[in-house]
Amino acid sequence: MNIRKLDPSASPLDYYGYELRRAREAAGLTLAQLGSIVFCTGSLIGQIETAAKVPQREFSERVDAALGTDGLFSRLVGLVLRSQLPSWFQPYAEMEAKAAYISTHQAQLVYGLLQTKAYARAVLGIRDDGNLDGKVAARLDRQRILDRDQPPVAWVVLSEAALHQEVGGREVMREQLTYLLDTQKRTWLDIQVLPFEAGAHTGLMGSFNLLRFEKDPDIVYTEDFVQGHMTANPQAFKEGSVRYDHLQAAALSVDDSAALIARVMEERYGNDPEPDGHSVA
Template sequence: MTHINVLDPGASPLDYYGYELRRLREASGLTQKQLGDILNYTGSLVGQIETARKVPTPEFSERADAALGSDGLLSRLVELVLRSQLPAWFQRVAELQARATGIYSFETHMIHGLLQTKEYARAVLGTLDRHNLDDRTAVRLARQSIFEKEQPPVFWAVISEGALYQELGGRATMRGQLAHLLTFEEEHRINIQVLPFSAGAHAGLQGSFGLYRFASDPTIVYTEGYGSGHPTANPDTVKDCSLRYDHLQAAALSLKDSADLIRHVMEDRYGEQVA
């Protein structure tokens, strides 16, 4: 266990955050319990964050900034903390997502992380490893804050119909996840198309991939393997995958028909069943 008196603020972004939280709390003359009561968290959680044993969330940081008068310091730091908690191979992707003006994703078997609910994300992340699952889930969900930026990216997701039927986390989790997808129907910067089974052979048979487009930098193609990510700006690869994506969008259902199919699967497969 890390002792608060020897916490090294230079050890990691998480340690630095804990050091600053402790400094701000003590400057305000508050105990951990008193600050926890103000923030509607436990004093124990405050202590765990101060000693770098627990990862803070954006919500915690916003509340702490308001309570401690820290002018948004913790909210700025939490972005670095959360990014540092990602697997090393994925940190580059999080950076791409944060900088991109357009994100185009094709998923074959599950919902993209930027569209996942908390319960669905827990089911995905906890499949083989439940260690620090709460923190890992919070880190994944925090990536969705890119949609809250002043100029959020355009996000276009083509999802295989199979991902709607791949039951992760149980029926209630799937129903909640599909309901969440439907909340984007009127959000013109977040577009979801379903590639139906009836499409047959299609341009994405080689697997999931993403395209990241930027205001002034070259487009990046991103693919994943087991425990590794593969971003590339190779012009031939970018050209090939961009064409593949165009074909996938053309083969997919329209935005309206996709929403109708999602709604149908949600009710027919994951709806309340009468005994």
């Protein structure tokens, strides 16, 4: 059998595959045997060992338990998933994970840290250049910061347009808006909707994020269609903060925002059949 040789220094994904093969062989297990223990196929194990497939966090936890590797793969998978993000985005993701306060204005789409798997897949698949599974897994893994014992305080100003922009179909949107309503129950997370009736506002130029830290300088982050831009320039952060204050003032209250999300969910993505005849609910 021709087994592909990996260079463990080539990438985090190659290193993960190299270590997985080494640990499996040290345990005297075949691909199929390890697969049966961690509830997947031997083929999937082989694809991960040859860096053809991106491992998931749950898979890594099962492998650690099966091979007694003391959390090795659970630690490595974070590096692997981070490497699936665009290279220009990785520095921002690192700072995002350290932030004590996150304020974001989203002009068209649901905020990435609040996207469901199906919604994220639809967004990231618009111009899919391969490895969509890895990109989706990386985005969902970023969301783990919201489940920490001490998560960042997060405030989201979401344009009403994001509620109406149908991404992935009505069923996907209904699931997404339901998730937004569920997240409103978290005491450290608030969502305000900026209604169409607000007219001209300070966020018309597009989405932006403000990150504040306990020790590091505050950061403002913006994106264009090519890449992101992150700066700790105090004047830029001051300008972003003023714009954000005006957006919050123009947006609906948290309770009224939840009511609008629920109304759009029922009226636009309710129980009417999809074009193929299947009910959405």
